[in-house]
Amino acid sequence: MKKEDQDITLLETDVSSNKDFKKDSYKTTNVNILLNRVRLDKKRSFKKRIIISFFLVTIITALTVYFIV
Template identity: 65%
Template sequence: MKKDDQEITLLNSDIASNDNLKKNNFKTTNINILLNRVRLDKKRAFKKRIVFSFFLAALISSLTIYFII
């Protein structure tokens, strides 16, 4: 025979331990991951600037050649 009180106590303790785990489990991120993300973002931004500058220079040079000739 099972005791009803014991089953309720076990359920309550499980819920209490889950609440404690949720409260104590803070999201932490490794600083190296953050730094790598910043480096990758800088590289992407630099590549975008290079591509944009190349297309802008090509457009300007093609327009000058078109109007000169």
């Protein structure tokens, strides 16, 4: 004689495990990783601004020296 209750519970556990698998498959990102990325982007943009301003000051100084002398 078969136990019908056992068959039903096995089927229900398979469905529930599939639901858990679907939930776990979503990709999540840690907030600290995002904040660190923003900080690094700010540092990079600040370095770029410093380098560009240094080159502009150098070019302006070179041109004024050339035209004065």
